[in-house]
Amino acid sequence: MKALITLALLGLALPAMADRLPLPGDTPASYRAECGSCHLAYPPALLSAKDWQRTLGSLEQHFGSDAAVDSPKRQEISAFLQRHAGDTSKLGSAGEPPRITQTPRFVRHHREVPAKYWRDPRVKSAANCEACHRGAADGRYSEHDIALPELRR
Ligand code: HEC
Ligand code: HEC
Structure with a gap:
């Protein structure tokens, strides 16, 4: 029973962690x-x-x-x-020159973003994280905190 509760808690905690990427303390x-x-x-x-x-x-x-x-x-x-x-095994290849936005991990996280938004005048480039992730400077990437209303959940 205890193991089940731990598992359930882990299941809840994991997706939440993927949207928090603050700069390390050092x-x-x-x-x-x-x-x-x-x-x-x-x-x-x-x-x-x-x-x-x-x-x-x-x-x-x-x-x-x-x-x-x-x-x-x-x-x-x-x-x-x-x-x-x-x-590397989790991120996949970043290409040459290396781009975060080319890694399979990034592509996977953004597969629900229609391609036209990468060239939207409000965005300009996939590398411009803050155009969509209002909290990016504080490491917050939650799908609820997206600047473009059409992409917000
Ligand atoms: C003089 C301006 C400038 C400075 C300073 C700068 N960059 Fe960049 N960086 C750019 C530009 C321009 C791009 C391409 C952005 C785009 O494609 O929209 C870029 C892209 C990147 C990318 C790839 C983004 C992607 O598409 O995933 C990485 C990684 C990166 N920079 C790291 C760094 C690091 C590390 C430093 C500090 C040593 C740094 N940059 C300093 C201008 C700069
Ligand atoms: C065109 C807008 C846009 C740009 C630009 C963008 N993202 Fe995203 N990102 C999204 C949306 C929308 C989601 C939510 C996708 C979903 O859950 O369907 C997301 C999801 C994420 C997630 C996963 C969050 C979670 O809940 O697990 C991370 C991490 C992330 N983005 C990081 C970045 C980084 C880093 C950059 C810049 C290199 C970036 N994003 C650029 C729109 C964008």
Whole structure:
């Protein structure tokens, strides 16, 4: 009986956890400042260690932008991302250059979002998490907290 109750509680807890992705407590200020100036400071768990390493290895040519940081900051950001990176086997391949939005995990979470919304003028790009997830800066991704009324539950 006790095991059943535990299982039931786990079942309730698991879906709720997938919509909470706050930045870890040890997030360096450099990550928020340098990697959160052009877009959301993405949750580290959404890319693998290898893909973060590749991202940090080519910051001078970063999706058409120069996102270079000085060497001490790069070391600090790199160590942080390696500590909290996600598991490749759960995320799947992020492509080249690595994109969170290309991982099968991301695609799975968004399979109910009709394709036209990725190019909607209010959104512009799938990488623009905050256009839809109002609470993204605080790590809240609940399906009830979506900015576009048509996509809200
Ligand atoms: C000068 C602006 C700028 C800075 C600074 C910057 N980025 Fe980016 N980043 C971009 C642009 C532009 C894109 C492409 C966005 C799009 O496709 O809509 C991008 C995309 C990304 C993506 C892929 C998003 C996706 O589609 O899944 C990752 C991961 C990423 N950046 C990580 C970082 C990290 C880590 C840092 C800090 C070292 C950083 N960025 C700093 C401009 C920047
Ligand atoms: C076009 C709007 C849109 C954009 C842009 C978007 N999302 Fe979502 N996202 C949604 C919607 C809608 C859902 C709920 C899907 C469902 O449950 O049917 C969702 C679900 C999620 C979930 C799962 C939440 C749960 O309840 O388990 C996560 C995590 C997530 N998004 C993260 C991101 C991240 C990170 C980005 C940016 C890299 C992003 N999303 C960009 C609309 C968007």
